[in-house]
Amino acid sequence: EAGVTQFPSHSVIEKGQTVTLRCDPISGHDNLYWYRRVMGKEIKFLLHFVKESKQDESGMPNNRFLAERTGGTYSTLKVQPAELEDSGVYFCASSQYPWEQYFGPGTRLTVT
Amino acid sequence: AQSVTQLDSQVPVFEEAPVELRCNYSSSVSVYLFWYVQYPNQGLQLLLKYLSGSTLVESINGFEAEFNKSQTSFHLRKPSVHISDTAEYFCAVSVNQAGTALIFGKGTTLSVSS
Numbered sequence: 001e002a003g004v005t006q007f008p009s010h011s012v013i014e015k016g017q018t019v020t021l022r023c024d025p026i027s028g029h030d031n032l033y034w035y036r037r038v039m040g041k042e043i044k045f046l047l048h049f050v051k052e053s054k055q056d057e058s059g060m061p062n063n064r065f066l067a068e069r070t071g072g073t074y075s076t077l078k079v080q081p082a083e084l085e086d087s088g089v090y091f092c093a094s095s096q097y098p099w100e101q102y103f104g105p106g107t108r109l110t111v112t
Numbered sequence: 113a114q115s116v117t118q119l120d121s122q123v124p125v126f127e128e129a130p131v132e133l134r135c136n137y138s139s140s141v142s143v144y145l146f147w148y149v150q151y152p153n154q155g156l157q158l159l160l161k162y163l164s165g166s167t168l169v170e171s172i173n174g175f176e177a178e179f180n181k182s183q184t185s186f187h188l189r190k191p192s193v194h195i196s197d198t199a200e201y202f203c204a205v206s207v208n209q210a211g212t213a214l215i216f217g218k219g220t221t222l223s224v225s226s
Contacts, residue, residue: 003155004155033213033214035213035214035216041218042116042216042217042218042219043156043202043214043216043219044216045213045214045215048212048213056212056213059213091155091156093156093214098144098206098212099144099146099161099163099206100158100161101158101214102158103148103155103156103157104155105154105155106155
């Protein structure tokens with residue numbers, strides 16, 4: 001069974017540009033989560049989808065971040081326009097049950 | 113609100129020595145407790161979890177953690193570490209309701225040397 005995949009693995013963009021991160025969850029997992037780890041800090045929750053609906057987006061830092069999950073399958077997280085403080089590792093996780101989230105390898109975003 | 117404190121950011125040990133990675137949490141409601149591990153250049157993997165029942169939980173690779181409600185702790189232990197255990201370890205909690213997010217500690221880097 002394939003795990004959670006994320007694309008790209010690394011992205012380097014300039015301040016003001018747009019970046020879109022993609023997450024493909026494990027097949028059949030209705031729950032999909034986005035998390036972010038800024039250097040030196042803890043991993044922080046961004047938002048949670050149940051199928052295609054946003055269940056909880058309380059962790060989204062501001063309106064420059066837009067997450068979608070079309071058809072309840074893969075999800076994208078767009079940052080527009082990117083700022084320096086958006087640099088970090090963005091993790092996606094999926095789960096069938098809330099007590100067992102499976103994480104992807106992460107996307108390392110560097111904004112210069 | 114819930115929070116997690118990992119008291120040590122770095123733990124260097126020699127191979128075959130015992131190790132304890134400390135984790136304390138704060139919550140006014142019941143929680144699930146987790147330890148995740150991130151090996152170099154890999155994603156986070158669930159190491160073990162406490163949901164209910166026995167307060168001592170074990171992983172397949174020799175780690176164990178004990179839930180202590182009175183001390184609000186969930187320390188991770190291994191009696192004898194290997195070089196391959198070198199990784200970053202994250203303690204996390206979630207409120208035991210369906211679908212809620214994980215709240216992580218800042219992580220502890222375990223470095224095992226020969």
